Amino acid sequence: MNIEMLVSLLLTTMTAATPLLLAALGELVVERAGVLNLGVEGMMLSGAVCGFAAMSLTGSATLAILVAVAAGALLAAIFAFLVLTLMSNQVATGLALTIFGTGLSALIGTGFTGQPVPPLAKLALPGLSALPVLGRLFDQDALVYLALAATVAIAWFLKGTRAGLILRAVGEADLSAHSIGYPVLRIRFLAILFGGAMAGLGGAYLSLAYTPMWVENMTAGRGWIALAIVVFAAWRPWRAAAGAYLFGGVTVLQLYLQGSGLLPVPPQLLSMLPYLGTILVLTLISSGPFRRRFSPPACLGKPFRPPA
């Protein structure tokens, strides 16, 4: 495998990881606020179809992305109303949201199947994109960079800002946060909206840049992988980025190895590895010395009922 090929591999990995990373970062913030939203797949599909529809109708990529973000957030708002206001079970509601989003996106997309749209424009980073060999890595569509920038921003937000501290407090000890006067439900509502917006953006990346078309169920399970990445990352943004690149990279790598005929093991074994990693992380955070450091947010999945 020569250097050209390695760069190609990395390039494909970056595009494969971007939708996963966008969705995973959104879900990570939601879970840090103490809410488990299993509806990522549904929100991604809604974002994908609405973004595609906007692109197909108006031809404006910016508008398409905004519509996708709004669509994801809108679906998340329904979820937020159900689990925060009506206090429904988060797991069941999240699953329902995925199924609802799958159906809704198919319905909206009926008239858009089989229509091609131009892919998102490439954004060449000045200077870096002129590098020999590696230059190709810095000549991608804006969402690839945005996903990485979002990782930095969310890491800084959670760790370095007062608002981030409050969000984490709400996820770790909702009653205490409430007793010192923070609006737990409002903070969670905003976090859920953010999660939906990011999932919608991840979906739009699929339908606008990755494979610029709409077909039903085109996320093909990526929303679930994003959920796995959040656990794999032990709720840390940097690790989520590493996880998304690992999950995306292994998929791409096994395809490359198949094509080069160098694969010594069945490709399925390679595809399985990231999930084995997730199970390993789950085991580590449930017992043993890592339990305290990497434990999930203490209030994850528990409804908050403000004391009278």
Add this chain to the structure above:
Amino acid sequence: MNHVDRRRLLLGAAALGTTALAGRILQARAAGPFQIGFLYVGPVGDFGWSYQHDQARKAVEAKFGDQIKTTFVESVAEGPDSERVIRQLASGGSQLVFSTSFGFMNSALKVAKQFPAVKFEQATGYKTATNLAEYNGRFYEGRAVCGTIAGHVSKSAVIGYVGSFPIPEVVMGINAFTLAAQKVNPAIKVKVIWVNSWFDPGKEADAAKSLIDQGADIICTHTDSSAIVQTAEARGVHAFGQDSDMKQFGPKAQLSSIVNNWGDYYIARTKAAMDGSWKEQSVWEGLKDGIVQIAPYGPGVTDAARAAADATKAGIIAGTLHPFTGPVTDNKGAVRIAAGAKPSDADLFKQDWYVAGVQA
């Protein structure tokens, strides 16, 4: 369909790492007309396998008008779940049911026994019953035409092939394609990548990208989405579409496409079921009967390629050319088909080896 009542069914629950499947029933209810049920493995909007079956359903509707009513259920998971859906169609009044994926075969057989008055048609498979017929297309014939074009057009002599699952149907397509391409250019190598899915546009595109990165200048596919033609267009190489004409996804890239045309068969079988002449049968037809068609050639097809492809097609239709005429050697060096011999259909359905020049 004049009165349409749409409701959604929950066909698959979701779990971590799996896809949530939502199926949908589009049902037209009224007493009187002959009712026909259709079962699809993918969404009708896949622009591939299921889409073509649905086009055929529409052809039946156009032909018989008010005399018939059709119902379809899409995105049905292969396996036990399909049995429930087939039974639901049969008990809901369908007198003829088309189940259109290999994985529906055992379910169709089971339900056929319980509903002896209903006729069942199973697309691809090998089991039949008194009220269960089986039909399939000789897609390898279309692959041979594509291979002929590829042999002429490829400059790198490396062709990428994105496969779904290594089942005989797909393996036979790869072999027919490779043999035809090598007949034109003996140096042709075919690299195969399995994506282990019939439908995952992102993964199909990734597979195509990695094949292009490894020198392939033509991508062939045996998966159901149009992502591959689109990727080829974006990367400036050529591709063959699958199941339907995918020209709009790659006006420059698409050399041609195998088009599955089930309409004539569905109309004939509906007519037979309505007038009582329906009989159990096992049909495997190709270019000659029009189940397999070749989409109009794209701009990348040279005159020489065009002439050779037309000759291959004509030879197959006339019966003078069999894509698997020996000698055929597999990629481990063993002679699989002796010089001058033609494999039987039974042998084709057992094909689990690759011809020389295939890297899978």
